[in-house]
Amino acid sequence: MPVLKQQVFRLIALVQRHPGVVAIFGFVSGLASFLLVERQAELAQVLALVMLVSWLWLILENVLRERIAHWFGFELPPPLLRYATQMIHQESLFFVLPFFFITTTWNSGQLLFSGLLASAALISIIDPLYYKWLAPRRWLFLAFHTLALFALLLTALPIIFKLTTAQSYPLALAAAVVLSFPSLYTVISAKRWWRWLVLVGLMTLLGGGGWLARIWVPPATLWLNEVAVSTEMNDAQRAPVNPLKTISDTQLHQQGLYAYAAINAPRGLNERIYHVWRHNGREIERIALDIHGGRKKGYRAWTHKQNFPADAVGRWQVQVLTEAGQMIGVLRFQVVQ
Structure with missing residues (x-):
């Protein structure tokens, strides 16, 4: 087990020395999926599924960290967890960029959404912006986190499950809103009963805003x-x-x-x-x-x-x-x- 632990940390150190590799991998895998989808290739589904599975790590981070400590006898350090979160953001955002860039109507309001995605992808690979400007602002980090998840679901759901846009958009929006609950819960520090009303209100506002803005969101596979x-x-x-x-x-x-x-x-x-x-x-x-x-x-x-x-x-x-x-x-x- 010490050998496995040593190899894991060696791999992590290598990736940290070359942070751009993660972004390049995300973009190349997204471009590959985009090209393979046109040929009905199953590999595109596999790549999209890998992106979704990586998000399960973020959602179940605390539980998985406890299980890893119990099974393998060592705890993952907080800096490593923060870097894993950044890595998943990079992979997801660069994965979806090829899909949204080709489907965007650039002389319309969709320019705002695709431009926002490109800006978020750029922020994810610039450590001073990501760690010193974005991460300390919990509400902004929550918005960043939800945007990346929403864009990934819009792209991956039609590829994996062959859903129509009428099915994939509300499903992606609902999933992004529901999965944002843990982050919203940590942002609202009040311990009183009305905390739950605020949480429900924020989630409703998030979902309603996403639905009203749907004409500005390009259909990722059309x-x-x-x-x-x-x-x-x-x-x-x-x-x-x-x-x-x-x-x-x-x-x-x-x-x-x-x-x-x-x-x-x-x-x-x-x-x-x-x-x-x-x-x-x-x-x-x-x-x-x-x-x-x-x-x-x-x-x-x-x-x-x-x-x-x-x-x-x-x-x-x-x-x-x-x-x-x-x-x-x-x-x-x-x-x-």
Whole structure:
């Protein structure tokens, strides 16, 4: 047993001397999973499962530490536990970055979420920021911890269990909120009965905020390969004819308009999506599409809108949303007089 203990600490010391290796491993494993998912490879599921199992360590840290002391006769030092937590944050954040970067609609509010993930990943590998600025602020560390877990669940659940976005988003949100309870419990130091009301209130606020912000959260396994608006569709080729960015008000009312989107879904599509037509920021119509299956160049779907307001001049958007309300992408065009 002393030999095993010595080898464990030697490995830990080696990793501590090269902290960037953990971040590189997380990013490479995430990129590998992203590429392998497209080929339906089982290794992608294994990598995602490894990430989730590492989080069980954080959740059951105290229990596992006691068991290790009982079984192997030595206690893990606190600095080692802190480093293990940082290592899991690094692995998780760099693992999910490839998924979110490819699925983010960068000219939308999703930029904030993906930018926040990138900032969190950067903080996790800079020790002065992580240990001297983040860790001492318990509320901020809690938010950081919950964000990393939420992003990991959004990515891993569809890969491991082949869930739709309508299933994975509320499940990931609920799991992140429930598993944040131990951290919230340590932050609120009051010992009175109303402590439990505060805890329930904070968890409700966290869950409600996450649900309202879902349109800003990219669907980690769905993205648009091609988008276009056109006055005509080629049914044989299932493709738009002469895509446009600008259309006259007269032509719009005479011919209507097609909104076309090719959705890349490496796990396959088996859910309802929506085309939400917006005029100058105001929702005009929401059209549902039930889609099944997938293809390498994306599942091709379109809607044809003919009923436009009398005054249709201005900026238009067609948001492609999942049933959970996450935005896969957006089409933009201008109507002029």
